[in-house]
Amino acid sequence: MGRLVPHPLLSLALVGMWLLLTRFSPGHLLLGTAIALIAGRAMAALKPDRPRIRRWIPALRLGVVVPWDILRSNIAVARLILTNGRRGTRRSGFIRIPLELRDPTGLAILSMIITATPGTAWIEHDRKSGVLILHIFDLTDEAAQRDEILRRYATPLMEIFQ
Amino acid sequence: MNHLADIPLWIALPVAFLVVAGSSLALLGTIGLLRLRLFYDRLHAPTLGTSWGIGAIVLGSMLLFSWLDSRPVLHEALIGIFVIVTTPATYLLLGRAALHRDRAKGSANLPNAAAEGADPPKETAEDTVPD
Numbered sequence: 001m002g003r004l005v006p007h008p009l010l011s012l013a014l015v016g017m018w019l020l021l022t023r024f025s026p027g028h029l030l031l032g033t034a035i036a037l038i039a040g041r042a043m044a045a046l047k048p049d050r051p052r053i054r055r056w057i058p059a060l061r062l063g064v065v066v067p068w069d070i071l072r073s074n075i076a077v078a079r080l081i082l083t084n085g086r087r088g089t090r091r092s093g094f095i096r097i098p099l100e101l102r103d104p105t106g107l108a109i110l111s112m113i114i115t116a117t118p119g120t121a122w123i124e125h126d127r128k129s130g131v132l133i134l135h136i137f138d139l140t141d142e143a144a145q146r147d148e149i150l151r152r153y154a155t156p157l158m159e160i161f162q
Numbered sequence: 163m164n165h166l167a168d169i170p171l172w173i174a175l176p177v178a179f180l181v182v183a184g185s186s187l188a189l190l191g192t193i194g195l196l197r198l199r200l201f202y203d204r205l206h207a208p209t210l211g212t213s214w215g216i217g218a219i220v221l222g223s224m225l226l227f228s229w230l231d232s233r234p235v236l237h238e239a240l241i242g243i244f245v246i247v248t249t250p251a252t253y254l255l256l257g258r259a260a261l262h263r264d265r266a267k268g269s270a271n272l273p274n275a276a277a278e279g280a281d282p283p284k285e286t287a288e289d290t291v292p293d
Contacts, residue, residue, distance in 0.1 A: 017240060020236050020237040020239065020240060021237050021240070067217075070213050070214060071214055073213075074187060074210055074213055074214045074215075077194075077206060077207070077209075077210060078186075078187060078190045078210060081190050081191075081193060081194040081197070081198075081207065081210075082190065084197075092200065092202065092203050094202075108250075111250045111254065112246055112247065112249075112250050114250075115209065115249055115250040115253045115254075116209065116212065116213045116246050116249065116250075117209070117213065118191075118206055118207075118209040118210050118213060119206055119209075120206075121202065121205045121206060121209075121253060121257055122250065122253065122254060122257065123202075123257040123258070123261055124257070124258060124261060133261075135202045135205065135206075135257070137203060137206040
């Protein structure tokens with residue numbers, strides 16, 4: 001794509017947004033495309049690290065797994081709130097997760113997944129050691145919950161971006 | 163709002179279900195925020211509203227207005243996308259502020275897993291330091 005379209009994904013997303021916000025017509029497609037290209041070049045002037053998607057299949061799989069997991073967590077947390085934490089037996093706590101994921105875009109997406117999922121909260125991450133501290137609303141099995149986050153989200157994100 | 167009376171049942175039922183489910187999740191989130199005791203626990207409750215709470219309401223709205231306008235009306239999806247993209251910044255800020263306060267006080271709320279910090283021994287390392 002090179003110099004003319006320095007940020008193809010960003011430009012594509014902007015065209016999509018423009019067409020969603022206006023009624024679709026060839027004129028708007030043209031105008032939106034022009035604006036998206038200018039915005040892409042403006043972005044290039046800021047010289048951000050360009051995220052590179054290396055593999056699409058794990059990305060598509062994440063797009064299905066994540067909304068489904070978030071739905072399950074919604075139901076689980078809603079039930080815990082309704083039952084007053086299984087009548088006071090719910091235990092919350094922190095877990096430390098050593099991450100091998102280093103890509104900034106991957107980490108940003110991981111933080112979105114973890115924040116959007118009820119029951120897990122992103123508390124702290126250290127870039128040097130890669131250790132992530134999460135707060136878990138319903139801490140039942142520390143090792144299993146750590147493995148689940150690594151297996152379901154961190155590993156696919158590494159496959160996508162690293 | 164009289165045109166709403168013309169909506170057939172097969173579209174009204176899923177729309178009603180989605181909107182009621184979404185708003186119930188948002189309501190439960192606020193109840194949780196009110197009733198939970200620990201600050202870190204309270205962080206979790208409002209995420210009900212910012213995940214499928216808003217998700218279900220947005221889907222219901224998309225469904226209803228797509229039918230009413232006889233064309234796909236999808237711009238509500240942007241609300242959902244922006245909520246998902248922007249909430250981590252707020253939660254990170256809140257979580258780290260609480261952690262900082264509790265560490266400074268040596269609070270009993272913090273078990274070993276969080277008391278030490280994610281950064282290795284030398285306390286100068288911060289997220290902002292590039293590799």
